[in-house]
Amino acid sequence: NKLIYKTNHEFNKLYNLLCSNLLREFGGNKAIQRQPTIRVYASSKYNDFCPNWHTDLSLGHPVGTLNIWIPLTDPHLDQFNGFNICEPDFSKKFYFDMRKQSTPYQFVENQNIVKSDILMKNSTEVKASVGEALVFDSRCFHSAVPIKNHSRVSMDIRIIDMEYLY
Helix, strand or coil: CCHHHHCCCCHHHHHHHHHHHHHHHHCCCCCECCCCEEEEEECCCCCCCCCCECCCCHCCCCCCCEEEEEEEECCCCCCCEEEECHHHHHHHHHHHHCCCCHHHHHHHCCCHHCCCCHHHCCCCCCCCCCCCCEEEECCCCECCCCCCCCCCCEEEEEEEEEEHCC
């Protein structure tokens, strides 16, 4: 159903302005995601969805993609944004270790990866406020983590150098 992607004129105008600013900031010949991904995470005592560790590469996004994660709500005092990420070097090592068990496109089905305690222990809680953004290599493992006593709304935008698309 395409209704979920329907936006109004004001949103489109603001998003296009944001994209123009991002393209100017990153420079070069880049392509940017036409429709951002809006995510809403509600607090829950029991959440079997989170964590859901992945790389954007394992979800089919091309190599060379940068992920721009923008919180639209302020972080909670003790649980921050409910979003964790692993450093690139650790992500690379974990990726190659896991390739012994699964192909990269099967990572999202492998519970040893998706629910990994190793990734949780080696990740960093993102501490970003409204008006800030986290830019990261889409090969980094990242996940929403269970949150209690608050909700989070965020937006993902992907940007890629055109050289990776041809």
